[in-house]
Amino acid sequence: MAFVMGASVILPLLRNTATHNPQTAEEATPAPTATPIPIPEDPTTIQFTSTLLHPSGLFTIQQPEGWQPSNLSNNGAEVKLSMTNTELQTVIEAFVDILPEAPADVEALSDFLNPGRLNVTWRNYTTWEESTRRIEGDRVIIDFVATLGPRQFIARQISWVENGWVYNVRVVAPESGTALLRYLIDQTVASFQPNDVYINTPASWNAYYDAEADHILRYPETWQLEDSAPGLPATITAPDGTQLRVELIEGSVASEDDARAFVESLQSNSEVLSVTTSEVDGQMAYTVSYRTSNLDGEEQSGLVMLIPDGENTHVANLTTSLPGIDLADETAREQHADLWQILSTFRPYHSDVSLAAISAS
Numbered sequence: 001m002a003f004v005m006g007a008s009v010i011l012p013l014l015r016n017t018a019t020h021n022p023q024t025a026e027e028a029t030p031a032p033t034a035t036p037i038p039i040p041e042d043p044t045t046i047q048f049t050s051t052l053l054h055p056s057g058l059f060t061i062q063q064p065e066g067w068q069p070s071n072l073s074n075n076g077a078e079v080k081l082s083m084t085n086t087e088l089q090t091v092i093e094a095f096v097d098i099l100p101e102a103p104a105d106v107e108a109l110s111d112f113l114n115p116g117r118l119n120v121t122w123r124n125y126t127t128w129e130e131s132t133r134r135i136e137g138d139r140v141i142i143d144f145v146a147t148l149g150p151r152q153f154i155a156r157q158i159s160w161v162e163n164g165w166v167y168n169v170r171v172v173a174p175e176s177g178t179a180l181l182r183y184l185i186d187q188t189v190a191s192f193q194p195n196d197v198y199i200n201t202p203a204s205w206n207a208y209y210d211a212e213a214d215h216i217l218r219y220p221e222t223w224q225l226e227d228s229a230p231g232l233p234a235t236i237t238a239p240d241g242t243q244l245r246v247e248l249i250e251g252s253v254a255s256e257d258d259a260r261a262f263v264e265s266l267q268s269n270s271e272v273l274s275v276t277t278s279e280v281d282g283q284m285a286y287t288v289s290y291r292t293s294n295l296d297g298e299e300q301s302g303l304v305m306l307i308p309d310g311e312n313t314h315v316a317n318l319t320t321s322l323p324g325i326d327l328a329d330e331t332a333r334e335q336h337a338d339l340w341q342i343l344s345t346f347r348p349y350h351s352d353v354s355l356a357a358i359s360a361s
Contacts (some may be wrong), residue, residue: 037089037174043183048191052356054081057207057218057345058198059167060353061094062191064184069356074221076204081356089151090173090180092188097166098203109161110140121170122146125153146172154178156185163199167192197281201345208234209355213248215307215314216349219342242320244342249315252308259286259306266317267292270302273326280307280347287343291324299324305343316346 040046048062056074063069063083070091071082080095103109110133122128128146135141144155152175159168169189173181198218205218212231219236223244228234233247253259256275263272270292278285286306293299301324304317318339325332333340 037176038087039174039177039180040088043180046183048187051191051351051353052081053207053209053351053353054079054356055206056203057205057209057216058096058195058203059094060191060193060195060351061188064092064187067092069358072356072358074204074206076202076221079203088173088177088180090171090177090184092184093168093170093172094188094192095168095170096194096203097168099166102161102164102166106135106138106140106161109159109166110135112166113140113142113157113159118142124148145175154181156181158185158189162194163196165194165199167194197347198345201341205345207355208236208246209349209353210234210246210248211354213314214309214348214350215246215248216345216347217244217246217316217342218345219244220338240321242318242339245315245317245319246346247315248309249313250311251313252311253286253306253313254284254308256286259288262306262313262315263288263290263302263304269293274328276328283307283309283348287328289326289328291326292319301325301327303327303339303343305346307346307348309348314346314348316343318343 046064046066048064050063051060052063052069053060055072056079058079061081066087067083067085069081070084071080073080077098078095079098080093083092103112115130118130126147126149128144130142131145132143133140139158139160142157146153146155153172154175154177155170155172157168157170159166169185169192171181171185171188201218202220204221206221207216207218208225208228209216210230223236223238226235226237233245236244236246253262256277259275260272263270270290273289273291276287278287288304288306290302290304291299292302298321300319301322302317302319304315307314327333327336327339
């Protein structure tokens with residue numbers, strides 16, 4: 001579990017600079033002192049005012065005032081979001097372990113969280129020790145004590161298995177912040193919401209989310225988001241040149257005939273090959289396979305998903321250099337299952353969330 005706690009953020013706060021002065025034999029070297037931390041007397045005054053979407057699109061979590069994203073990572077085996085409050089020297093971490101085989105029960109989960117595995121997570125601290133461990137229902141709760149230079153910390157981790165993945169929340173706080181730690185971890189665990197519709201998609205993929213257009217889509221991590229702006233079309237490009245254009249258009253595409261007409265309007269040389277229907281979160285969706293050609297006259301194949309949403313329609317349009325084949329044909333669908341899987345992640349997303357990002361400041 002490539003999980004590194006927020007010590008890299010806290011550590012600079014504990015360092016002291018000094019100049020070298022000659023000392024007599026009678027002078028004692030002063031002990032380092034740590035600046036007092038203004039732990040709030042009533043942690044419940046801390047408000048969780050916004051919801052963050054991990055850049056993978058796999059989960060959301062609420063963000064308390066005063067905490068900023070400090071680490072966002074995804075290596076396909078672990079997906080993590082860290083938030084740090086430097087004044088309170090407190091770190092909140094939410095992370096998901098994607099394992100070849102999930103622990104079968106809570107006892108197996110506790111075995112999975114063994115000292116060797118946990119030791120990696122504390123490598124940025126001077127010392128650490130597990131103080132207590134217990135099982136409550138389907139959850140493993142572990143308490144820790146740790147040090148970083150002269151500072152003493154306490155921590156709690158709560159872990160559980162859901163839909164074959166291991167979900168974890170850990171909070172690290174100063175040793176005087178017991179009430180703060182308990183409040184933060186309870187609130188964070190309660191707000192941790194997996195996007196269950198993406199459980200069967202590759203964890204390593206990224207998410208494209210437009211808060212103004214209210215839609216979301218996941219795509220392979222090797223693809224590049226070329227251009228985007230809230231409410232405007234976005235282009236995502238694969239290494240082989242396949243392009244995906246995502247946008248919200250005015251007008252409702254409410255039938256197969258409407259879907260055909262939309263594709264035929266894209267280019268004068270676009271030819272519809274097939275139209276299939278499906279449901280996306282209870283809404284009718286139309287997927288159109290078509291052939292077209294680029295400006296050089298080279299044949300291309302296209303696949304577009306149209307999801308009507310009130311008076312507008314969400315559009316995800318894939319074009320590839322494959323020469324004019326019907327991507328909805330059973331054989332082609334098997335050969336290019338990755339393209340279909342990308343489109344299967346496209347959906348309206350009417351949620352008051354923000355895509356988590358680390359501030360440049």
